[in-house]
Amino acid sequence: MSEALNENGFPGKDRAELTGMTETELAAWGKERGLPAFRGKQIFQWIHRGADFPEMTNLPREMRETLSREAVAQPVQIALRRVSRLDGTVKFLYALTDGNCVEGVLMKYHYGFSLCISTQVGCRMGCKFCASTLDGCLRDLSAGEMLGEILAANRYLKESGAEESVSHVVLMGSGEPLDNYENVIRFLRLLREENGIRLSLRNVSLSTCGLVPKMRQLAEEDLPVTLCVSLHAPNDGIRKRTMPIANRYAMEEVLDACRYYVKKTGRRVIFEYALVDGVNSSPDQARELAGRLRGLQCHVNLIPLNTVKERNLKGVREDTVRRFLETLQAEGISATRRREMGDDIEGACGQLRRKTLREGSLPGAENPE
Numbered sequence: 049m050s051e052a053l054n055e056n057g058f059p060g061k062d063r064a065e066l067t068g069m070t071e072t073e074l075a076a077w078g079k080e081r082g083l084p085a086f087r088g089k090q091i092f093q094w095i096h097r098g099a100d101f102p103e104m105t106n107l108p109r110e111m112r113e114t115l116s117r118e119a120v121a122q123p124v125q126i127a128l129r130r131v132s133r134l135d136g137t138v139k140f141l142y143a144l145t146d147g148n149c150v151e152g153v154l155m156k157y158h159y160g161f162s163l164c165i166s167t168q169v170g171c172r173m174g175c176k177f178c179a180s181t182l183d184g185c186l187r188d189l190s191a192g193e194m195l196g197e198i199l200a201a202n203r204y205l206k207e208s209g210a211e212e213s214v215s216h217v218v219l220m221g222s223g224e225p226l227d228n229y230e231n232v233i234r235f236l237r238l239l240r241e242e243n244g245i246r247l248s249l250r251n252v253s254l255s256t257c258g259l260v261p262k263m264r265q266l267a268e269e270d271l272p273v274t275l276c277v278s279l280h281a282p283n284d285g286i287r288k289r290t291m292p293i294a295n296r297y298a299m300e301e302v303l304d305a306c307r308y309y310v311k312k313t314g315r316r317v318i319f320e321y322a323l324v325d326g327v328n329s330s331p332d333q334a335r336e337l338a339g340r341l342r343g344l345q346c347h348v349n350l351i352p353l354n355t356v357k358e359r360n361l362k363g364v365r366e367d368t369v370r371r372f373l374e375t376l377q378a379e380g381i382s383a384t385r386r387r388e389m390g391d392d393i394e395g396a397c398g399q400l401r402r403k404t405l406r407e408g409s410l411p412g413a414e415n416p417e
């Protein structure tokens with residue numbers, strides 16, 4: 049198959065990516081190549097179980113070889129993984145077929161395995177506290193690549209003897225999902241395919257920095273995902289200090305779009321709020337935030353800031369988190385603090401990728417420990 053590799057040794061983009069196709073589309077693709085409809089179904093099922101062509105044992109060998117030359121079944125491979133000694137959280141560095149890489153985080157909760165996936169290589173939103181955006185956005189991920197991240201994690205779980213596969217997905221890795229809208233919507237629809245992984249959209253959370261028109265569009269899609277909004281400030285003045293998107297959409301427009309989302313979907317919105325020392329973490333600011341959110345069906349998730357070396361922003365002390373949380377709750381706002389997971393494995397967005405690229409050590413080998 050070496051002719052299919054580009055100069056970097058990665059399979060080129062000239063092959064069809066079957067992972068992003070619905071079963072109907074895959075069957076049509078096969079039909080053009082003379083494959084009977086039942087083959088399309090078989091291939092679809094194999095792909096969603098994480099298999100690559102050589103493993104598709106109910107297909108004739110010649111067919112598998114032709115398919116390997118013409119198409120990609122698994123566009124995402126685990127290039128590197130780190131397992132937290134603190135809580136078993138697994139951080140993946142995923143290799144894509146063009147040599148780019150993105151990150152994912154697999155967390156075990158009492159309700160199952162939750163996977164944090166990336167939607168773009170990098171990000172162009174420019175939030176001051178975020179490592180994913182430091183080099184801008186290199187490209188969007190395709191729907192098949194987003195699904196491929198889950199399939200790769202499922203293969204890992206199976207190989208490591210876990211009995212369950214990924215049951216919850218959060219779109220909170222690198223990238224702004226609503227800046228890659230069409231591919232994200234296609235990806236969400238793939239999760240519901242009858243012969244696919246059938247992950248309930250109620251177990252999917254999509255996080256945005258607040259692209260107002262796209263938030264409203266999402267509300268119209270009839271896709272019952274949980275909308276998470278990165279707020280990180282009680283007012284526009286403070287929001288503009290860390291989030292460039294605040295210059296485009298006022299916080300009130302973001303909150304209006306949230307109200308619309310609640311109205312259309314009946315689902316509460318989650319606000320993410322990373323506490324930054326000296327910026328947004330005083331009790332007065334908690335009260336101001338509560339005032340803005342009053343009456344909105346929502347929940348606030350307080351996130352301790354992960355310090356990013358390249359940025360001069362500091363997290364807050366534990367008692368500051370507690371005071372902020374208690375103030376919100378006293379004001380009648382539902383709020384919790386997010387558990388920190390994988391603190392020893394560069395768990396925060398974009399950090400492992402940056403470190404690996406900086407050290408020039410993206411290997412084919414797994415597990416650097």
Ligand code: SAH
Binds near residue numbers: 179221225320356
């Ligand atoms: N672009 C989307 C999703 C990706 S980021 C968004 O902005 O929501 C997922 C969450 O992690 C966001 O709330 C983001 O603001 C937050 N985040 C980014 N860098 C962080 C850091 N260093 N510490 C804590 N949270 C961070």
